[in-house]
Amino acid sequence: MSDPLDLLETADRRLARGVLAHDRRSLAKAITLLESTREDHRARAAALLAALLPRAGGAFRLGVSGSPGAGKSTFIETLGLYLLGLGHRVAVLAVDPTSAISGGSILGDKTRMERLSREGGAFIRPSPSGGLLGGVAHGTREAMLVCEAAGHDVVIVETVGVGQSETAVAGMTDCFALVALPNAGDDLQAIKRGIVELVDVVAVNKCDIDPAAARVAATQIENALAMLRPHEQGWVAPVVAVSALKPQGIDEFWRQCLRFRATLEASGALAAKRRRQALDWMAAIVDHELHARFHAHPAVKREMGALREKVAEGAMTPAAAAAALLAAASD
Numbered sequence: 001m002s003d004p005l006d007l008l009e010t011a012d013r014r015l016a017r018g019v020l021a022h023d024r025r026s027l028a029k030a031i032t033l034l035e036s037t038r039e040d041h042r043a044r045a046a047a048l049l050a051a052l053l054p055r056a057g058g059a060f061r062l063g064v065s066g067s068p069g070a071g072k073s074t075f076i077e078t079l080g081l082y083l084l085g086l087g088h089r090v091a092v093l094a095v096d097p098t099s100a101i102s103g104g105s106i107l108g109d110k111t112r113m114e115r116l117s118r119e120g121g122a123f124i125r126p127s128p129s130g131g132l133l134g135g136v137a138h139g140t141r142e143a144m145l146v147c148e149a150a151g152h153d154v155v156i157v158e159t160v161g162v163g164q165s166e167t168a169v170a171g172m173t174d175c176f177a178l179v180a181l182p183n184a185g186d187d188l189q190a191i192k193r194g195i196v197e198l199v200d201v202v203a204v205n206k207c208d209i210d211p212a213a214a215r216v217a218a219t220q221i222e223n224a225l226a227m228l229r230p231h232e233q234g235w236v237a238p239v240v241a242v243s244a245l246k247p248q249g250i251d252e253f254w255r256q257c258l259r260f261r262a263t264l265e266a267s268g269a270l271a272a273k274r275r276r277q278a279l280d281w282m283a284a285i286v287d288h289e290l291h292a293r294f295h296a297h298p299a300v301k302r303e304m305g306a307l308r309e310k311v312a313e314g315a316m317t318p319a320a321a322a323a324a325l326l327a328a329a330s331d
Contacts, residue, residue: 004051012048019150020055022089024123027150031125034142037292049142056148057274059091062257063169065159065195066179071205073112075179075244076156080116082250083154091123091147092116093140094158123152141172141281170198171280174270175257177201180221182213197228199237201256208243215241235263299328 005016015033018026030052034045066072073094080090092113116122125143140157147155159169170176178199202221207214218239225237238256242249264270294300307324310316 004054008047008051009044012044016048016051019052019146022151027123027146028125030146031127031139031143034146035127035139045142049145052146052149056145059144059148059153059155060257060261061144061173061175062154062156063159063173063176064156064179065169065176066205067181070179070181071244072158072179075203075205075242076158077113077116078244078247079250079254080113080122080156081119082247082254084116084119084121088154089121089152090116091144091150091152091155092125092158093143093147093155094124094126095140123147123150140169141284144172170195172277174264174273175200175260177203177253177257179203179205180217182206182210182217196224197231199225200232200235200260201253202237202239203242203249203253204239205242205244207241208246208248211241232260232264232269233267235260294325294329297329299331300325303328 005013008016015026015030019030030048033041033048036042036045064072064076066075076092076094080092083090094113113124117124125147127139127143144155144157157169157173176198178195178201180202182204202225204214204217204221218241221239225239230236240249240253240256242253244250261270264273303325307316307321311318311321
């Protein structure tokens with residue numbers, strides 16, 4: 001049986017072999033190719049991903065979200081160092097928000113996780129969200145598979161924040177964790193119900209600062225979770241008090257993540273979840289491609305400016321303008 005890598009062009013075959021050899025530079029270049037919007041790059045990226053796909057899929061996929069200031073990056077770094085100590089290879093895909101004004105992104109997670117980034121068994125990749133809802137970048141799913149092909153058996157996806165729109169990461173990972181603060185009573189008011197319904201494990205961070213407040217927060221969150229219908233049969237999300245700085249509770253947090261995955265595996269729910277995620281991924285790609293092709297259509301680009309101006313001036317309804325653009329795209 002022929003090796004799928006043999007079907008790649010020479011440069012991309014060399015890149016793929018570098019990824020499989022755990023070369024971080026090759027892994028970074030592969031993800032950059034996957035994130036590119038150039039037409040020729042997209043074709044190469046699709047071929048590269050198809051060649052690497054048989055080597056992917058075996059990692060523990062952990063999504064991490066939380067309110068600003070909850071200490072997600074510090075928590076992930078401490079967890080990553082702990083996992084490296086257990087013999088794991090860890091990849092962190094940290095999604096930074098894209099400015100709606102400048103279109104730029106800070107991409108600061110590699111700086112915030114300085115200790116982890118120096119470790120040979122770790123790989124950290126900050127990516128701009130591109131303004132997409134869901135708290136993840138467009139290429140996060142693809143990047144996750146390439147990291148798995150590179151031998152990283154734990155892949156952590158950190159979302160840009162927490163809220164009703166920051167839930168897409170739950171649809172691409174095995175376990176979805178929420179990092180909360182000791183003042184979680186107020187925190188829960190700010191967190192949309194949607195994300196709480198999807199959470200599998202909760203970590204109350206900074207418990208060393210005020211242990212009593214952390215215990216109260218844990219109780220409040222447990223009570224809130226008890227009022228919700230479990231999204232996975234036989235599982236109620238546990239709440240773990242942790243300190244990313246000390247560190248404390250990291251081992252217990254990881255134990256609960258493993259227990260959750262074992263529960264899913266025992267019932268066959270993990271395999272079903274992965275199949276469902278693959279179908280969701282396909283649908284997301286179709287939506288993205290349709291959007292891109294619509295805006296790239298010559299007739300749409302020709303008519304867009306004038307129609308936008310008419311809508312802005314009140315000379316045309318948004319519905320009529322949208323219908324005209326859709327008609328132009330179908331010609």
